[in-house]
Amino acid sequence: MDSRIKEIRENEKKSHIEIYSKEDLYRTESWLKKPIKTVEDIVPFLCDLKEVQVLDLGCGVGRNSIYVAKEFQDKECKVECIDILDMAIEKLNENAKLYGLDKNINGIVNSIEDFKIINNKYDFILAVSALEHIESERKFLEKLEEIKDGVRKNGIVCLVINSEIKEWNRETLEELEPQFEINLQTDILQSCIEDVFEGWDALKSCVVKQEYDIPRGGIVSHLSTNVITYVGKKR
Numbered sequence: 001m002d003s004r005i006k007e008i009r010e011n012e013k014k015s016h017i018e019i020y021s022k023e024d025l026y027r028t029e030s031w032l033k034k035p036i037k038t039v040e041d042i043v044p045f046l047c048d049l050k051e052v053q054v055l056d057l058g059c060g061v062g063r064n065s066i067y068v069a070k071e072f073q074d075k076e077c078k079v080e081c082i083d084i085l086d087m088a089i090e091k092l093n094e095n096a097k098l099y100g101l102d103k104n105i106n107g108i109v110n111s112i113e114d115f116k117i118i119n120n121k122y123d124f125i126l127a128v129s130a131l132e133h134i135e136s137e138r139k140f141l142e143k144l145e146e147i148k149d150g151v152r153k154n155g156i157v158c159l160v161i162n163s164e165i166k167e168w169n170r171e172t173l174e175e176l177e178p179q180f181e182i183n184l185q186t187d188i189l190q191s192c193i194e195d196v197f198e199g200w201d202a203l204k205s206c207v208v209k210q211e212y213d214i215p216r217g218g219i220v221s222h223l224s225t226n227v228i229t230y231v232g233k234k235r
């Protein structure tokens, strides 16, 4: 792994530890306040299934996976949750206990790159603000293919990926190196997704410009990004 990726991983780890150690899931004013609306909107598409197999890549402390497991608690529901950060999985497990979902949530410390997705295993694969942390564009494209193959017929994929990210020091306005392993141009990323998921039913496909602040080891970074959301259903 090259030194740029190592440095980004170190900085990212610090900023996630800072957030996860002071914010409680669903009890905070931060982004951990609730699951994303897109995931809430997907749940009805899966409610006819008796068993639901879910994979959450880069799950964090379970903002989306705890919600999904809770919604499907009356079914045979297993949510595999992958995160590179030990602390994220520790907090995820605490949250699973707190919400009575420890039988449904399986937290795994691993990188998205190294976690091999089994073909045709899942009804729902989600990756929210996570795939841009894969260490190279080649591995990113390989993972998109694995995600496509990992979903069963009529299963759903939900991808939320930042693109064309810019960061600057909020106080001094100095431009900073975006702390994301891959930072693709928006149109290129959109066409990669279109190519990989060709023949699927696109339930949602949009780009939203967002700006927000993020702690970066002692300074606050202001970030601007084009967030791509893709939700597809396999035919």
Ligand SMILES: C[S@@+](CC[C@H](N)C(=O)[O-])C[C@H]1O[C@@H](n2cnc3c(N)ncnc32)[C@H](O)[C@@H]1O
Residues within 6 Å of the ligand: 016, 057, 058, 059, 060, 061, 062, 063, 064, 082, 083, 084, 085, 088, 110, 111, 112, 113, 127, 128, 129, 130, 133, 134, 135
């Ligand atoms: C912005 S957070 C999003 C968490 C969660 N998806 C959510 O929406 O709340 C990104 C998460 O991805 C994890 N992460 C970053 N790079 C990763 C990688 N290469 N493999 C697995 N997890 C990674 C981080 O530790 C962090 O918990």
